[in-house]
Amino acid sequence: MAFALDSVVPWGRSYEEYIDMFALSTADLEGRILGCGDGPASFNTQLTRRGGSVVSVDPLYACSTDQIRARIDETFTKVIDQVSLNRGDFVWNRITDIEELGRIRMNAMQDFLEDFATGLKEQRYLPQALPELELPDQSFDLGLSSHFLFLYSRQLDLEFHLRAIKELCRITKEVRIFPLLQLDATPSPYIAPVSRHLINAGYDVHEIEVEYEFQRGGNRMLKIRRRD
Ligand SMILES: C[S@@+](CC[C@H](N)C(=O)[O-])C[C@H]1O[C@@H](n2cnc3c(N)ncnc32)[C@H](O)[C@@H]1O
Structure with a gap:
C-alpha cells in the first residue's frame, strides 16, 4: 500500500533540509522570511540563532508546548511505520536508514520545542492558518511552504490551493513551494492548473530542480514571483 496519512x-x-529544499542563498537568508505550515521544523529556531x-x-501554534510534544510523539510512530512499509518510495543517501531518519527529525523537533515559548513571545510563531493570514501586503521578501501545499492534494482541494497561494503572493515578494509530489510520491494534479492561473494573473512561475531528494522524484520546487 502506498504511503498515506x-x-x-x-x-x-x-534547517539544513530547508536550505536544500528551497535552494536558499545567503542573500535569501538575509531577507525577511515567512514560513507557512512550518509546524515543529527547526528552520525558525536555527535561522533566528544565526541572526x-x-x-x-x-x-x-495555538497548542501548548506539551500538547505539541504529545502530537509529535503520536505522529512519530505513524510516519516511521509508513516510511518502513514504503522504503522504496524514498532515496536513502543523505539519510541512510529509518533509525537516522527518526534521529534527524526528532532532533529538529526537539530544537523547535525548546524555542517555542520564546518564539511565541517574540511573535516568530503565529497561530494562523491558510488560506487567509492576518499579515500586511508585501511584508516579507520570501514565503516558504514545505511539505504542506501540494503534498496534501488529496486532503486539500484545488480551490484551497489557489486561495492559499494567492494569499502568500499578496504577503510576500516571492513564494517557493516544496515538494511538488503528493504523499504517495505521485505528482500533485494541481501544479498545472495553479501555474496556469498564476501566469494569467501576472506571475512568473518556474519549476526548479534542487539538491534535496528524499521522496523519490521529489527534487523540484515551484518558484512564483510577480512579473516586473
Ligand atoms: C507535515 S508538516 C510540515 C512541517 C514543516 N513545514 C516541515 O517541512 O518540516 C505540515 C504542517 O502544516 C500545518 N498546517 C495544517 N493546516 C494548515 C493551514 N491551513 N495553514 C498553514 N499550515 C497548516 C500543520 O499543522 C503541520 O505543522
Whole structure:
C-alpha cells in the first residue's frame, strides 16, 4: 500500500533540509522570511540563532508546548511505520536508514520545542492558518511552504490551493513551494492548473530542480514571483 496519512500531521524538518529544499542563498537568508505550515521544523529556531529574520505561521501554534510534544510523539510512530512499509518510495543517501531518519527529525523537533515559548513571545510563531493570514501586503521578501501545499492534494482541494497561494503572493515578494509530489510520491494534479492561473494573473512561475531528494522524484520546487 502506498504511503498515506489521513490528515496533515505535525512533523518537522531541519534547517539544513530547508536550505536544500528551497535552494536558499545567503542573500535569501538575509531577507525577511515567512514560513507557512512550518509546524515543529527547526528552520525558525536555527535561522533566528544565526541572526536571520523569520516568522512561521501554523494553526499548530495555538497548542501548548506539551500538547505539541504529545502530537509529535503520536505522529512519530505513524510516519516511521509508513516510511518502513514504503522504503522504496524514498532515496536513502543523505539519510541512510529509518533509525537516522527518526534521529534527524526528532532532533529538529526537539530544537523547535525548546524555542517555542520564546518564539511565541517574540511573535516568530503565529497561530494562523491558510488560506487567509492576518499579515500586511508585501511584508516579507520570501514565503516558504514545505511539505504542506501540494503534498496534501488529496486532503486539500484545488480551490484551497489557489486561495492559499494567492494569499502568500499578496504577503510576500516571492513564494517557493516544496515538494511538488503528493504523499504517495505521485505528482500533485494541481501544479498545472495553479501555474496556469498564476501566469494569467501576472506571475512568473518556474519549476526548479534542487539538491534535496528524499521522496523519490521529489527534487523540484515551484518558484512564483510577480512579473516586473
Ligand atoms: C507535515 S508538516 C510540515 C512541517 C514543516 N513545514 C516541515 O517541512 O518540516 C505540515 C504542517 O502544516 C500545518 N498546517 C495544517 N493546516 C494548515 C493551514 N491551513 N495553514 C498553514 N499550515 C497548516 C500543520 O499543522 C503541520 O505543522
